[in-house]
Amino acid sequence: MTTSVTPGTAVPGETRRVVELTVNGVHRSAEVDVRRTLADFLRHDLALTGTHVGCEHGVCGACTVLLDGLPVRSCLLFAATVSGHSITTIEGLGQLQPDGTTKVSPVQQAFRDCHALQCGFCTPGMLTTITAGLAENPHPTAQQAVDMISGNLCRCTGYQNIVEAVLRAAELMENPDAPLPDEGFTADEHAKGDA
Amino acid sequence: MGQRYFGEPIRRTEDIRLTTGQGHYLDDIGAGQPVLEAAFLRSPHANARIRSIDIADALDVEGVRAIYLYEDLAGPVAEPLPVLIPHPALTAPRTPYALAKDRVHHVGQAVAMVVAENRYLAEDAAERIVVDYEVLPAVASLDMARAAERHAHDDVPDNISAHLLQTVGDLDAGFAKATHTLEFDLHVERSASTPLEGKGVYAKWDADDSSLRVYSSTQASTSVRAAIAAKLEIPLLKVEVIAPDVGGGFGVKIAHPWPEEIMVPFAAIRLGQPVKWAEDRREHFISASHERGQDHHVRVGFDDNGVVTALDVLFYHDNGAFTPYGIINPIITSTQLLGPYKPGAYRVDFYSMYTNTVQVTPYRGAGRPQGVFVMERTMDKIAQALGRDRAEVRAANFIQPDEFPYDQGLIFQDGRPLIYDSGNYPHQLTMLKDMIGWDSMGERRADAASRGKLLGVGMACYVEGTGVGPYEGAHVHIQTDGTVDVATGLTSQGQGHQTMLAQITADELGVPFEKIRVVTGDTRRFGYAVGTFASRTAVMSGSAVALAARAAKAKALRVAANALECNENDLEIVDGVVQMKGAPDTKIDLGTVAVLSNPLRYAFDKAAQAATQFQGVDDFDKPPVAEDDEPGLEGKDYYSPPRSTFASGMHAAVVEIDPETFDIHIDKYYVVHDCGRLVNPMIVAGQVHGGVAQGIGGALYEKMEYDEDGQLQNASFMDFLMPYVTEIPQKELGQLELGHQETPSPLNPIGVKGAGEAGVIPVSALIASAIEDAVGFPVDSMPISPNDLYRLHERFAAGELPHVERYAASPSAATRARRGAATRTKKSADTSS
Amino acid sequence: MKPAPFRMYAPHTVAQAVATLAALEAEGQHAKVLAGGQSLVPVLAMRLAEPGHLVDINGVAGLDAIDVSSAGVRVGALVRHAELLRHAEANRVQPLLSQALNLVAHATIRNRGTTVGSLAHADPSGEMTAVLVLTGGSVTAVSVRGEREIPAAEFFVGPLESSLAADELALSAFFPAAPAGAGTAFVEMARRHGDYALSGVGAVVIPGPSRDEGAPTISVSCGFLSVSETPLVLDLSDAWAAGEDSVMAVVRAAIDPQDDIHASADYRRHITGILAVRAIREALARVREEQAA
16 A cells, blocks of 8 residues: 655644434434534434443443444544444344334344343443344354453343343344243252241 | 242343333433533542632633532531431441532542533533642551541541440350360452442422422432432422432442432522433542452351351451441441351451541442451361361351241341341252362362363352341232232332332232333332342332232222122132132123222213212212222332341352463352242342352452552553453353252241342352462452462462461262252253353 | 543545644644544543544545555554454464454454554554564554654654654554464463453564474564563574573563553563463464464
8 A cells, every 4th residue: 555645735623513324224413512422422412312321431332332333332432433324223223024113133132031131231232232243143152152242341140141142142033933041040949948 | 819920030021121222221311402411520639628619710611500619508408418327336427518618538529510511511611620629648548547647537536437346155255165266367358339320310490399300320219309308408298309220239329318419409409400410430430439348357266176166356347438328338247247157156346447538338248248258268267277178167157947047146237136037058058069069179170280270169158138127118009901000119220120029019919910010219109218228129129019919909809899799708810800719700800990999970081980970889878988998999018027038148169270370260150049939030040140240350350449649540440340251150151050049038928038139248258268279378368360369379489378278078978868869950051052 | 521622623635634733733733643542532531631633534535455465464544453353364464463453452442443543552552562563564654744664663662652743644554474484373361351461472483494303493583562661572582492481581581561550560570471481382383283284
């Protein structure tokens, strides 16, 4: 790659900019401060509050959205920078049915089936990350399921049922009628030593 | 009454909202609408006097609507925040002002509040406020607090907020009886709840109605309401507080009222516009509570079988800069330290100490992890001293199944006697040993050695007082369409209360689960409550909901019996229909019963016509609403137990240590857990999973790092190391297994004990035990990093630390027989690969 | 945690970008180039830096190419870590790229973060800085004064400090191909998976002309991260010939790690010796695999 430097002109700086995005398939636009993060833009300007903000420094992953299909931290992007691109948030994961209703995606269904969320705060980032991960690798092993969510923090679940949900989602993508997993304890003994 | 839902892994109703982005968390409220946002200027110093504050430059920031300082406060709001739980031993309680008056006591204390058109602008302005501080030397650690050369508060020269001594039995006689004694020190460092959602407050003042609505990401909405009403001098009934969806609590949100919970409504009233403050991550680290930091000195006497004859514990508890939650944490440590054991005599003496650090209030486990760490390390040291197996020594000290109720002779955190209700510790130990293969670790050790790794195994036991009072209440309201509204006052932070409480209601009433709506933490729906803490929801609100549902059901049967002209004892409710037992064709819908329960003049819809005044009356001598009765099909009741229930558990883990890098890897993790009857085993397992992960965080990764000036060095998720999935043993990788034992509580109508905190409690204790087992030198301070382990190894190599020998039990005939009969039921741990 | 105000500039060409940087420099303004932003934006959010001007190069055409030749891999300024990691041909020519990129933060960060951006950030705990120095690569910078190629050894001048001038844009980075027959490996130790490494070592081993079973001559070099102010490379051929203990001794003597809350300097020194030996062993194993294949 070679670049010859031809004299150019400096471009003017802006403090506000009109941001145009396709969000969950819908064209959205708003004029915002150039320092507005994509997370704040989605949540406060577009009122799409399904995307959560947990740390604002790119570590927790709750704010993860899909930028042109790839997971990114919306707290580490300025809305102005991604103008013109396409964003998918948790609100857009469902699948529109012919009758106009929205059906939850296999990943969303798997989270319900496997008790893969408790407080639900990390969930939007997990769901978007896994959606992209399964698009790339529809048949993950358990270890690949672990790797898939390894950049997202959850404080509630110990990740146990999230990993299970990744595998369950893969199963539902193959067979929407796969039976519900058994949940609870491995070894179970009742009524020992009743008082 | 059939039990169709209780005990079943019913999928959560909450998840329909939460998996589609339809939750309503604090910062979601008012999104897309003009809401003013607040930012707080916080002290950059741990201990300082405020000489002056200059806000002139800050006021110039465009979009700033108000800046408040202490001098803007008057009346009750200018007084220090309340001491929530006073105690006679808490002789020097200190709490902050809503905004610092003339002094700051920790980095992060709120000094000024800025309200602006958005958070960006509010932060711009906060940055421009100039505060002139006279910086004072800080008390940045327990060691510095004990030395008392520096003072966290000028008027507490010894830095001691509280001193409490409890003794059971004759300690001197116990030591006289002992054939061995040991004396040692143990340490646990600070961590914090760290929910993924920080705190937050939204307040809206309705000037037309002179009423205030507040949303707070809290674990105690009723008490926040009372505090706001008192501080801002508004009649209680003009204040509503609602806990919306809350993104995790783990204890930090039980402390209240936070300065922001007072100041945000204060500003909303003055500005006449909704005001919101959503805590950011850095604020959470430096101003929301921490926990865990304690130093213990232990003296223990025991006989040749390892039976403890006397236990003497002195400890220092770091309560941070303030004591709003009293001395609950050290009280829990001092009482729950005993676990499933019955020492001959016990003395526990603690000092609660001020430091110029963030205040300490409960974090999941609330003092228990430290107590369990002390007791379990003590058991290990006894085993080591006697050359016996660690499990055997524990078993020798257990309270036996026929000894319940067992009185430990102490006063617990609820001010009531520490009496265990039920349990079976020997059987729990048997289950755990079978799961892990405790008596046959030889092969696994050899296998690890062949891979160049050191393998260690550790275990720890705990008993957890759960479901503390004083009470919770519930309201069950059967609607005319047959749906049922349930309300309880305590709050939810992800524990699945809507689902769990609906399961209980459905079974009690005989109504389909889908017809039940549950609301928690909304003072508009239920005004009396205590809060969500101490693993108490299933016990307290679960019992209250059961009792309230029974009351509603009794009324439904009475009204239906009148309509069907039969005896109410002959009726039952099945699938939302009241019907004659044995003659189900004689029936009436519960919704119709609800219509009939409310005699009407006006038929507001077609169904209501049945209850109007010209529809036929059987007895003109009776009033339409009988004496002692009321219209509507509702039940309301409260549950107030005599004392706590006591859940228990035992965990074990296998760790592998890299002998070159001292990297620590948890290879296997096993849990046996007993919380009495399970309302929803899926939810309980989830609680245990999460607790274990937090425990592992506290054992190996998480530590608040203060420097000697009281600056928190790792106030970000980059440097405060909450575990990712890669740090936690995973069931899908065959690394984690849960077992459940069930000893119902005799204290409540549904036989349950709490489960919320259990998972976290023993983790540091057993990981320390396992690491010690692997490396052969003592591990007496947690958390531990590879770097710490390396340093211990260097000291060990230099002869500064003793060698810890490993002693295994020789499998007895009984053990072998038992292993043969071991039960492994339900499903394999590995469902995936 | 919201960034302080700044003005944003959105050039469409390199010429506009460097003209803008030059204009801001002439006015004495503090400007930062925004590419992936995965290191920069957290710093802005915490207000640890408050540059008044951000030159966003994400709209600049022609910066997203990965050019692979037998000489090596040239990576444009807007190539995201994930794109380079997925580029099979680039990783065939220089396997250290993917070996190190797999350890750069987490996948989501790699989807946005750029390889050249992380070099310009000059963090001595960055994996790619170590790889650039270990492979003897270079960075091409451009300004209104023209282009210049800066060898890796001269590019990193201090912690978080590169030799880029304030008005220069890092246009691309060049990673030379691995020598024929070489084996490479990259190992590191972090507190949590995906964290900045406590220490990390990249190794390149090249079997010498003698393939004699008894005593092959082997050229061994290692690059280190998190244990010196700027990325460090050591020729360990002689040390390796003398044995693993010798490698550990040489490495520990040469590095200059610092204490921080995650690890002491002593511990970093200790594990870096071990990681160096492990990296070399792993690289050698790759050589043997190649030879066997």
